[in-house]
Amino acid sequence: xxxxxxxxxxxxxxxxxxxxxxxxxxxxxxxxxxxxxxxxxxxxxxxxxxxxxxxxxxxxxxxxxxxxxxxxxxxxxxxxxxxxxxxxxxxxxxxxxxxxxxxxxxxxxxxxxxxxxxxxxxxxxxxxxxxxxxxxxxxxxxxxxxxxxxxxxxxxxxxxxxxxxxxxxxxxxxxxxxxxxxxxxxxxxxxxxxxxxxxxxxxxxxxxxxxxxxxxxxxxxxxxxxxxxxxxxxxxxxxxxxxxxxxxxxxxxxxxxxxxxxxxxxxxxxxxxxxxxxxxxxxxxxxxxxxxxxxxxxxxxxxxxxxxxxxxxxxxxxxxxxxxxxxxxxxxxxxxxxxxxxxxxxxxxxxxxxxxxxxxxxxxxxxxxxxxxxxxxxxxxxxxxxxxxxxxxxxxxxxxxxxxxxxxxxxxxxxxxxxxxxxxxxxxxxxxxxxxxxxxxxxxxxxxxxxxxxxxxxxxxxxxxxxxxxxxxxxxxxxxxxxxxxxxxxxxxxxxxxxxxxxxxxxxxxxxxxxxxxxxxxxxxxxxxxxxxxxxxxxxxxxxxxxxxxxxxxxxxxxxxxxxxxxxxxxxxxxxxxxxxxxxxxxxxxxxxxxxxxxxxxxxxxxxxxxxxxxxxxxxxxxxxxxxxxxxxxxx
Numbered sequence: 289x290x291x292x293x294x295x296x297x298x299x300x301x302x303x304x305x306x307x308x309x310x311x312x313x314x315x316x317x318x319x320x321x322x323x324x325x326x327x328x329x330x331x332x333x334x335x336x337x338x339x340x341x342x343x344x345x346x347x348x349x350x351x352x353x354x355x356x357x358x359x360x361x362x363x364x365x366x367x368x369x370x371x372x373x374x375x376x377x378x379x380x381x382x383x384x385x386x387x388x389x390x391x392x393x394x395x396x397x398x399x400x401x402x403x404x405x406x407x408x409x410x411x412x413x414x415x416x417x418x419x420x421x422x423x424x425x426x427x428x429x430x431x432x433x434x435x436x437x438x439x440x441x442x443x444x445x446x447x448x449x450x451x452x453x454x455x456x457x458x459x460x461x462x463x464x465x466x467x468x469x470x471x472x473x474x475x476x477x478x479x480x481x482x483x484x485x486x487x488x489x490x491x492x493x494x495x496x497x498x499x500x501x502x503x504x505x506x507x508x509x510x511x512x513x514x515x516x517x518x519x520x521x522x523x524x525x526x527x528x529x530x531x532x533x534x535x536x537x538x539x540x541x542x543x544x545x546x547x548x549x550x551x552x553x554x555x556x557x558x559x560x561x562x563x564x565x566x567x568x569x570x571x572x573x574x575x576x577x578x579x580x581x582x583x584x585x586x587x588x589x590x591x592x593x594x595x596x597x598x599x600x601x602x603x604x605x606x607x608x609x610x611x612x613x614x615x616x617x618x619x620x621x622x623x624x625x626x627x628x629x630x631x632x633x634x635x636x637x638x639x640x641x642x643x644x645x646x647x648x649x650x651x652x653x654x655x656x657x658x659x660x661x662x663x664x665x666x667x668x669x670x671x672x673x674x675x676x677x678x679x680x681x682x683x684x685x686x687x688x689x690x691x692x693x694x695x696x697x698x699x700x701x702x703x704x705x706x707x708x709x710x711x712x713x714x715x716x717x718x719x720x721x722x723x724x725x726x727x728x729x730x731x732x733x734x735x736x737x738x739x740x741x742x743x744x745x746x747x748x749x750x751x752x753x754x755x756x757x758x759x760x761x762x763x764x765x766x767x768x769x770x771x772x773x774x775x776x777x778x779x780x781x782x783x784x785x786x787x788x789x790x791x792x793x794x795x796x797x798x799x800x801x802x803x804x805x806x807x808x809x810x811x812x813x814x815x816x817x818x819x820x821x822x823x824x825x826x827x828x829x830x831x832x833x834x835x836x837x838x839x840x841x842x843x844x845x846x847x848x849x850x851x852x853x854x855x856x857x858x859x860x861x862x863x864x865x866x867x868x869x870x871x872x873x874x875x876x877x878x879x880x881x882x883x884x885x886x887x888x889x890x891x892x893x894x895x896x897x898x899x900x901x902x903x904x905x906x907x908x909x910x911x912x913x914x915x916x917x918x919x920x921x922x923x924x
Contacts, residue, residue, distance in 0.1 A: 309335035314366040318359040322756045327388040328750040330377040351587030378599040390596035399435040401426045447472045495631045545849035549610040552657040556665040565661035681817040698766040700829040701742040711746035714835035738774040748780035770795040
């Protein structure tokens, strides 16, 4: 692939850039005047597709009209095929989340079982992410409960280890897991040889591969040998294991891909709100159900919406069904089918098909899922609506606001003696916290413990960007603190010409509320629902700020610790954070887990160095701290 070089955002350049576009497949990224990406699309011919947006002869829908009015520049990426462009488009949408693209709110992957064959003494784990790390992965499991029950059976009846300590068989005694018959204890001297453990792993592989009859034969032979040797307790153990495997085989049969390997997508929509429903069916039974919700869907076209939803849902899945039923046709159907068929090659040669049933049982299935989507929509958006609106009306009355505060944004700051000062912004939409809209700020002001300046900076940066992106100003801005914080937040809004924006603050100590434009603060009754809502929003802003502050300090401490290890530079530190998710998890990692990213020698140095530090603030409760200590000491 080749990428275009960056150019100016001048509107006059768009026409000249279009003329220079290649007639090849690729992905285009439209940008607004601030340089932010507002839409990402794919094309069979980049020049033809991008040019079509700006041709006056073409009729435009609302979304295209908005795009053309706000686009000031674009970038593009050339790909080798249309399918590759589709995959890249989905990845970039997930990464950048442009305003005009459909963004799936829940992108959990299917559960898989991971057998760590890259370790000398493997163990089984649940995971949603497949890596190229030498382990072996089994799945996907539908429903997810099947994966969890399979893990329990393996741990209870095949006795593989569940700990993550480094095993060399030299411990004087095993942990409790051995004494309650949950582990073969390869860690302790003389209890389990490597060959015995390997045989147990081979039995687990047979189970996970679905070779249940072969496994039953192996266990039956072991049961007979134990019985002939009058080891009746051991024989009974194998008998029970055989029964469990046969029971599990029936469940696996019901959940495995077959002729009725089918996913059904439908939705229910009113205005900018939408509920998307997904039913997964295997062998005629519903084995999975997922719901996704949108509260601010500005522009809607069912052809592009359903296509984008399918792309994002299956992007990180390792599996796709044979058939997908939809209520209407989608854009680029053939390309999406080719992409999904490629995903199916690991389990079947059958091609994936996207269908819109028109009659018979298949149409009945779609209508059934549509009814469920309608129920989900009503339960999410309508059942509690009257109560929430009544609560917001009380808040409007208590604070003397000019309009109903449907959209509230709240700010808080966090620092310890000016170390890593940060601010948070949380959003409450119609009485419900909207986590997708939360924002966090690394304060750029001079490093002094000045909450006033931090609040001012966060408010100024937030609403300067809102104005640049031409988004809606909230109905109420809330800051954590007293009159001082309120004054500095008001100064920030005034600089942007937003001094008429409703603004309030709440002081923690006495819960005194200050409203901009009202001379004195006031208290609400402790039983007031309006006060409870304000406290909930304020506490959530505080929690989000403190969490971000801990992350910043943890990363700072983590970087300084690794800086002392020769051979670990910025790239390796970044890789560790990207793969483990946080500095805290890197500190908990074993040598084996660090080795793929650092090499064995560096991994040992890093593990020894990090083991000398105290557990990070992310391990906040005593149970988590005890796990950290045990793990470092090599305990269970």
